[in-house]
Amino acid sequence: MSEFRAIIQLGDPILRQQATWVDNTQDEHIQQLIDDLTATVAKANGVGIAAPQVAASYRLFIVASRPNLRYPNAPVMEPTAMINPRIIAHSPEIVKGWEGCLSVPGIRGLVPRYQAVEVAYTDRNGKLQKQKLTDFVARIFQHEYDHLDGVVFIDRVENSFDMISEDEYQKTVFNHT
Template structure:
């Protein structure tokens, strides 16, 4: 699937609730998002990033070229997600986005969140997420409301290119 880029107005729209998880189109979208995020070396992707206005995203943390230290987890579809509680602790860390290629930024996020979402089988799931996986969830959740990570950067001096990120952060010894 084609990932839309920053500047496409669909990236800034609030996504609609998914009405029927069992709908064949929703299930196909989940499969296509899982394939797209793997192909793009991402750790998450939201339906709005492929121009689908639906409150649905994939969290698919795994080590890859863009995130070599990511924890390993099964790609998980999270439908109509909510953050029901969060830690007071906020942590800044580097983020990038498949819809904003070439740029990384230091983004403040809650260190721990309690979430609810419907899985692809229609079951309500409740989980506590921490650290990197909590960051992915918050990043993708923002996409459902038309927010991209650069909106959350507190200072433009905390933005760097992907090339510099790879030198500074990934390859540091």
């Protein structure tokens, strides 16, 4: 049975650590972590979550794009566990886009990312997968991948004028009043 796990916040040293390689994808603890991360990202209205964000320092994250309160225009995809992921190629194009983070609540930043990435990862069944991701899903992957190396999105914001509060973001970008 999956459980919602507490999401650690910026300042917790685990968020700044290099995550540990997963040796056995079929380990009961890893399989439970995948289920818990999937439940946690859904309940928290996220589109991705990395294991370090729930104080589990493993090279594992979930990409779970879907429209929600925080990302109303997100494309729909099945939540996908990506274990020991890596970027094997990327587009030359870099685009800026707004990002937030469940571990950095209340702030959004305009972050430059590759427009497309080719990635490899092990799925929850232990099979090697390769995919080309573009646009918003590529952004999610790169954001979560950073968490595995102790990097948070605010580290990639080019200047402080590219950061706004979540409330301003919602009003400005989605014209909510």
